[in-house]
Amino acid sequence: MDASCSGDRVGAVAAYRTVLASRLRSQLQYRTSFALYVLTSVVTALAGFAEVLTVFHNVPVLGDLDLRAALLVYGLSTFGFGIANCVAGQLDTIPTYIRTGTLETMLVRPQPVLAQIVTSDVTLRRFGVGLVGVVTLVVALAANPVHWTPARAGLLLVTPLSGALLFAALFTAAGALQFWLVDASEVTSSFTYGAQYASQFSAAVFPVPLRLLLVTAVPAAFVAYLPAAAVLGLTGPRWAPGRLGWGTPVVAVAACLAALALWRLGVRHYTGAGG
């Protein structure tokens, strides 16, 4: 790559590529730790899987989903979260950046802060989660009697990406709120990890006020349940009809735009700790 004569844009891309490559290499440096990380991430996803199996060990249907449909929802949710966690999961560390003053260094660099944080640690080790999601998804697709149409196939294809965008938007919004919260950083886990948890189940499981929240302010229902309901042709519960699932990509993009706007407000609000 001859970045010097191809203008700034290529130079910037090359810079990101160099940074990313070094991050990936550094993660593979401590072999035992990396292996343990991957194992942890696989076990994490399997624990969620065990939870779904445990529920269906006791009942044949939860909400409006049988085991096959529930596995489809679990697969979509976990795959989407796995991607988002690799790419945007380290937005979790913003409170540390703020406390230690590392953020000031980032603010004076000629790159967007968000891009710097995201590329600061692309966590390959977390991919185990996504892997379990993909495997579950494949098994679930084989098991579910889907009446395939081009529209349904298309929706299913964009759903993992939409789910990843939705989770990334939640992580970004959580990161933006840290500029105001500082010490109370854990509050945001309630809607990032809370959304992850809720997205593994049918929206019918949750009482109406919570369900309304999951299709609006914290759109976790759009990660997996609603698109799965649209693909399977389920009617869905009150206030969360399956037809809403067709809006998944639009909701995902809207959530990202809202999160970016919040992020910009947060960075502007930030006054530094005099580091």
Added chain:
Amino acid sequence: MSALTPLCALAGAGFRRYTTYRAAMIGGAVTNSVFGLLRASVLVATIRSRGGPVGGYDTSSAVTYAWISQALIAVVELFSWQEIALRVRTGDIAVDLARPVDLQFAYGAADVGRGLAALLPRSLPILLVGAAATGLALPTSPWPYLLGAVAVLLATLLSFACRFVVNLAAFWIVEVRGVVGLYVMLTTLLSGLILPITWFPPWLRLLANLTPFPSMVQVPADMLLGRLWGPQALAALGVQAGWLLAVGALGRVALTAGSRRLVVQGG
């Protein structure tokens, strides 16, 4: 008596240290409450779908279980804790080892202080939210609370003993976050925090009962619910105490072996 004085002082220090970060306490309580609501919803939906009690829990005892288990998280300290591991990495552990107080007991005492400090701000608000959101089915006689208090104390000590062992892995490997993460995951699943262990398929229930994890959430929660009483309650406390002794002893062995390996640069 003189041996206990420094431990009491350390417990007091642990208490004060925890209560300094007020905003963090509120943040944690909010998150635990949200998860309480989500978990209670899943439990209720499952019981409704069955049309009767599941694993011995009806709707009111199941939601109470969900709220109590969320209220235990901060007291028992079920999540990530790497204080000792970080001190091993930086070499600060050498200072701890040079102190005239036993290292395991010193950190244990501070941890009991931390647990006591967490009791009011991190448990009570969650139970209040639970009472307002779904209602709580708490026992009316004093015995479950007395037994429950003992069970929560044993659970906290056991949790510390386990975290101590996990942290000492830092003597052998550079980066312990993977080990800690794995431990947190196993705790979350096998302690009964996600779902009561009586709901598990037989193979998973057997697996859970072969670990100390149910003694950290399932036992104290069932005790506070009044689901364990008489000989059953005493047996459960015995199991907790047995695990505490076993894991505590393992911690001592690991500490001795680790200290022998430890090389700290500088002076």
